[in-house]
Amino acid sequence: MFFLETAILLFIGAFLMTYLTIPKIIKVVEVKRLMDDPDHRSSHTSRTPTLGGIAFYYTLIFALFFIRGRDLYDEAMYIIPGLTILFIVGLKDDLVVISPGAKLIAQACALTFILINPSFTITSLNGFLNIYEIPYFIYLIIGGFMMLTIINSYNLIDGIDGLASIVGIVIMVIYTTIFYLVGEYFFALITITVNACLIAFFGFNISSDRKIFMGDTGSLIIGFIISILTLKFLALKPQSYSELPFLLENAPLIAISILIVPLFDTARVFTIRIANKKGPFSPDRNHVHHVLIDYWGLSHKQASFIIGCFNLLFVVLFIVLGSKAKNLGMVIMLVSVVVFLSYIFFKYNYNFTNLKQKILLKRKVKNIIGRKKESNRNGVDGGVKKNEKYKE
Structure with missing residues (x-):
């Protein structure tokens, strides 16, 4: 009951x-x-305020102050320096x-504060791919690489309105x-705080008259x-997984399924x-959300909603499978889904020059069709006016 009251107050605040x-x-x-x-690869056409992530930073700092003491290993004091480093870097990159x-x-400097805290040390993969105990230096390599991958x-x-917020x-x-x-509960309260920030930001991000982007200031903080x-x-310790609806050994695959949208998109774009x-x-318009907009003609809101729903359904599917299936079967399932998605999105020609030409050609065709329709309407209106004048 105490957690519920704190969570509600924290969310509202x-x-x-x-x-x-x-x-x-x-x-x-x-x-x-x-x-x-806006430039040649932007999804927006007008100058738009950025730096929305500034609100995320100090809201999280206030939240960490109020929930300190609930962390067993003083995690709040290790999170704050990392947040501050990424806030400064993101702010500079936006400006x-x-x-x-x-x-x-x-x-790398920011995540070092997290890796050295014993609360985050991964000591075992609990049988995932038949791997159990792992040395500390292996944990540092895996943990550091994983955090860098997720942040980026x-x-x-x-890249489009609402997507980062929804995901x-x-x-x-x-x-x-x-x-x-x-x-x-300490980490549950952090997630509730971040969710409150994202929900509040989402309304502005999709607005037509009060639009703002979170910028690198915000995306680096949320990614962190x-x-x-x-x-x-x-x-988490093995005994903790007894309360979760999936097998202990499937935890790494559940983590991948939770992050499937950013991880798949990044791997695909880099390739x-x-x-x-x-x-x-190097910047381009090869992201999944750009494909949905440029090739499939969806709006920003539609593309963001579809991707968000896919993320949620994918996680639910893997949690259901993870409650019974062994991790080898889960790996086969994950690889199959990635191959299927890769086929869907790789069948397009993503050479940036060709993509740009196709987009320009598509816009020209739309403009020609629009002018023809307008001229037809003018012709009809002119004929009506002539007939009315003739009657008079």
């Missing part, structure tokens, strides 16, 4: 802080002319673009349920929190860029 602060951020950004200018290498170094994967899906909300709902069931939650989930002899971090 975090929601109000984010909701009331974002209009102030929009006003400052507009006055100082710090808006995001003056910094190189991917500099961002990676900053991310989430950062990369922030983040789905992930937070799942982790809230998991940590509540296993009694890790997601990576922390994933690491903690995999570091395409390398195949086109470009750097993995």
Whole structure:
């Protein structure tokens, strides 16, 4: 009962802080002319305020202050330095673009604070692929790589209105349920705080007159929190999994299913860029959400909703399968789904030059059709007016 009251108060407080602060951020950004200018690969056509992630940062700092003491290993004090590093780096990248290498170094510094806390140490994979105990240095390598992958994967899906918010909300709902069931209330309260921030931000992100982007400031912070939650989930003690509706050995596959949207999209985009002899971090319009918009003609809201629903359904499917199936069967299932999705999205020609030409041609055809319809309407209207004049 005490947890429920705290959770409700924390959700309301975090929601109000984010909701009331974002209009102030929009006003400052507009006055100082710090808006995001659209370019050849942007999904928006007008200058839009960014820096929405500023509200996430200080809301999380306040939340960590109020829920401190519920963490057994003083995790809050280790999370705050990492959050601050990524906040500063994200803010600088939103204002003056910094190189991917500099961002990676900053991310590595931020996640070091998490890896050294004993609460997040993964000591065993509990039989996943027949692997049990793992050395500490292997944990540091796996944990560091996993956190870097999650942070950058989430950062990369922030490309259209509402997508990063919806995917983040789905992930937070799942982790809230998991940590509540296993009694890790500190982490459950963090997920509730982040969810409140994302829900409050979502309304502005899809708005037509008060739109704002979370920017790298926001996506790096949310990606960092997601990576922390994933690491903690995999570091849970074996007895904790007795409260969860899936087998202990399937935990790594459940984690992958929770993050399937950012992980699949990042792997796919990196593969395409390398195949086109470009750097993995070079910008383009090869993301899944760009395909849904450019090729399938969906709006930002429709594409975000479809991807969010897919993420949720995929997790539910794997939790159901994970309650009975051994991890070898789960791995086969996961590989099959990835191969199927790869076939669907790889059948298009994703060379950036060809893609740009196809988009321009599609727009020209639409403009020609629109002009023809307008001329036909004018012709009909003119004929009607002539007949009326003749009658007079």
